Amino acid sequence: MPLRVLAPLLLATVLGCSAQEVNSPLDFFPGSQPTSWAVCDKFGAAGDHVQVCASLVNAPGTQTAISYSISFFLPRTLHVRLAAFDAHGALVKVLLDGEESATIGQYRTPPIIWDFTDSRGVRVPRGNYRCYIAAGPDFVSSSDVAVP
Amino acid sequence: MIAGRSAALRSWFLALVFLEMLLACGSACRAGTQDSTATTPPPRPATPSARSGEEQDRFELGIGAVQGFFDVTGSFAYRRFLNERGPFERSAMGELTGTTKSQLSEGIVSLYVFFRPIATYRQSWRIRPLIEFGPGVHTVVQVASLEGFNRSSYKAKLYVKSHAYAGFEVLATKRLGFLVRGRMSAPSHHPFDYAQAAILLR
Numbered sequence: 371m372p373l374r375v376l377a378p379l380l381l382a383t384v385l386g387c388s389a390q391e392v393n394s395p396l397d398f399f400p401g402s403q404p405t406s407w408a409v410c411d412k413f414g415a416a417g418d419h420v421q422v423c424a425s426l427v428n429a430p431g432t433q434t435a436i437s438y439s440i441s442f443f444l445p446r447t448l449h450v451r452l453a454a455f456d457a458h459g460a461l462v463k464v465l466l467d468g469e470e471s472a473t474i475g476q477y478r479t480p481p482i483i484w485d486f487t488d489s490r491g492v493r494v495p496r497g498n499y500r501c502y503i504a505a506g507p508d509f510v511s512s513s514d515v516a517v518p
Numbered sequence: 519m520i521a522g523r524s525a526a527l528r529s530w531f532l533a534l535v536f537l538e539m540l541l542a543c544g545s546a547c548r549a550g551t552q553d554s555t556a557t558t559p560p561p562r563p564a565t566p567s568a569r570s571g572e573e574q575d576r577f578e579l580g581i582g583a584v585q586g587f588f589d590v591t592g593s594f595a596y597r598r599f600l601n602e603r604g605p606f607e608r609s610a611m612g613e614l615t616g617t618t619k620s621q622l623s624e625g626i627v628s629l630y631v632f633f634r635p636i637a638t639y640r641q642s643w644r645i646r647p648l649i650e651f652g653p654g655v656h657t658v659v660q661v662a663s664l665e666g667f668n669r670s671s672y673k674a675k676l677y678v679k680s681h682a683y684a685g686f687e688v689l690a691t692k693r694l695g696f697l698v699r700g701r702m703s704a705p706s707h708h709p710f711d712y713a714q715a716a717i718l719l720r
Contacts, residue, residue: 393586393711395622396660396673451666459621459662459671467666502667510667 395458399500441481572720580716585708591617651682
């Protein structure tokens with residue numbers, strides 16, 4: 371076979387990407403624009419805009435995260451939807467979906483806890499996930515979560 | 519991590535440029551080296567395509583079954599026959615494919631250069647074996663629709679692969695025909711990754 375035929379074939383084979391396939395889901399999260407919510411300890415809720423805070427909760431006496439604790443401040447009653455998505459953008463679990471009263475104090479208590487389970491209660495595989503929150507018609511925010 | 523990603527992008531870009539140079543390095547490159555290789559016989563120049571009229575180019579409107587997450591994909595392609603050189607006929611093809619499943623939609627822009635052994639068919643045949651191979655560059659764009667948030671996330675990726683196709687093309691009339699073919703790709707976790715049926719418009 372002539373070199374001019376063989377060379378591009380070999381080059382494409384060697385340089386081609388086998389780790390992922392065409393026609394397979396790409397990893398969206400964390401993407402080129404990773405996001406994160408502030409830790410609730412440093413949360414200074416005030417004013418008339420929505421704020422969100424979150425932190426990983428470790429198992430007692432360990433550095434292993436067992437859940438993701440999310441809270442927020444609402445200046446008025448709003449419909450809030452909070453959900454976790456996997457790296458391919460598939461819905462994993464809806465954590466909150468309903469009317470929430472205006473927040474009294476710094477932030478909502480108790481916080482919303484994602485225990486790293488899906489909608490069936492099965493623990494999700496380790497990997498990258500992203501939580502989205504929408505409050506009212508205008509506010510949407512997200513935060514990446516690395517599940518160990 | 520960012521540095522690693524930019525390095526990967528840079529190496530991809532260089533690889534593509536190199537591939538492009540190899541593919542484009544046809545008769546012009548060979549002509550440039552002829553003077554310095556006096557002892558070797560001059561290579562046979564590329565002949566213009568022996569194809570004429572409706573054999574020169576065609577559109578392909580197809581549907582395919584793919585290995586992987588998605589089930590069915592639609593495709594639209596334009597193919598132009600370039601020339602014959604040695605035992606191969608060369609053609610270039612641009613292809614758009616699209617598919618969707620659950621939260622994901624995918625569009626792919628692909629560019630191929632195909633080598634088809636001339637000995638495998640005759641233009642006079644109405645049913646022709648379709649055996650060809652060549653490199654392909656694929657730009658994949660996926661859109662994830664985030665359920666319940668009226669939002670979408672986008673991701674794009676570039677792939678370079680070698681492909682081999684085998685199948686048949688049947689010419690119903692001078693301008694209309696159809697084809698069925700399967701594809702093998704390398705590198706790939708699923709080497710047999712694509713089966714397609716398409717209508718030809720010449």
